[in-house]
Amino acid sequence: MPTLPPFLRTGQTEMDRDHARLFALEANLASVCAVAGTDEPCERCDPDRQRQCDHRISHLLEEFIGLAASHFRNEERHMVCLSQDEAQRHKYEHAEIASAFARLVAQNRDRPMIARPSEISLILHDWLDGHIVQYDLDLARRIQMATSPGRAA
Numbered sequence: 001m002p003t004l005p006p007f008l009r010t011g012q013t014e015m016d017r018d019h020a021r022l023f024a025l026e027a028n029l030a031s032v033c034a035v036a037g038t039d040e041p042c043e044r045c046d047p048d049r050q051r052q053c054d055h056r057i058s059h060l061l062e063e064f065i066g067l068a069a070s071h072f073r074n075e076e077r078h079m080v081c082l083s084q085d086e087a088q089r090h091k092y093e094h095a096e097i098a099s100a101f102a103r104l105v106a107q108n109r110d111r112p113m114i115a116r117p118s119e120i121s122l123i124l125h126d127w128l129d130g131h132i133v134q135y136d137l138d139l140a141r142r143i144q145m146a147t148s149p150g151r152a153a
């Protein structure tokens with residue numbers, strides 16, 4: 001499993017484990033097909049290869065959606081240490097990430113592939129780095145402050 005870059009480590013074991021697993025899913029996309037990470041159209045591959053890729057991508061998306069939902073629930077359990085506005089913005093970002101994947105699948109409805117690896121990777125990469133820096137590092141710091149010894153809960 002890929003390790004998180006130091007600037008993305010929150011210090012919260014569960015959060016960092018989930019983030020590392022999400023990075024691993026992104027890395028797995030590169031192994032789906034020979035043209036992963038490029039703008040090559042999937043239609044260039046023969047139909048059997050497209051079906052194989054679609055099957056693997058579908059499984060990766062299913063795994064991502066399950067992990068993301070669990071990760072979001074875990075984070076949202078800890079949002080009591082945030083103001084109501086901060087918690088709402090963070091939850092909104094979670095909903096936006098889920099919506100980005102739903103839009104991707106919907107726009108590919110009439111194509112032979114549920115989504116190209118490069119399309120999924122783009123969403124994952126933007127979310128993982130951006131969301132962790134903008135929201136999760138602060139949430140982790142607040143969790144630490146709220147649970148540190150000598151501090152009233």
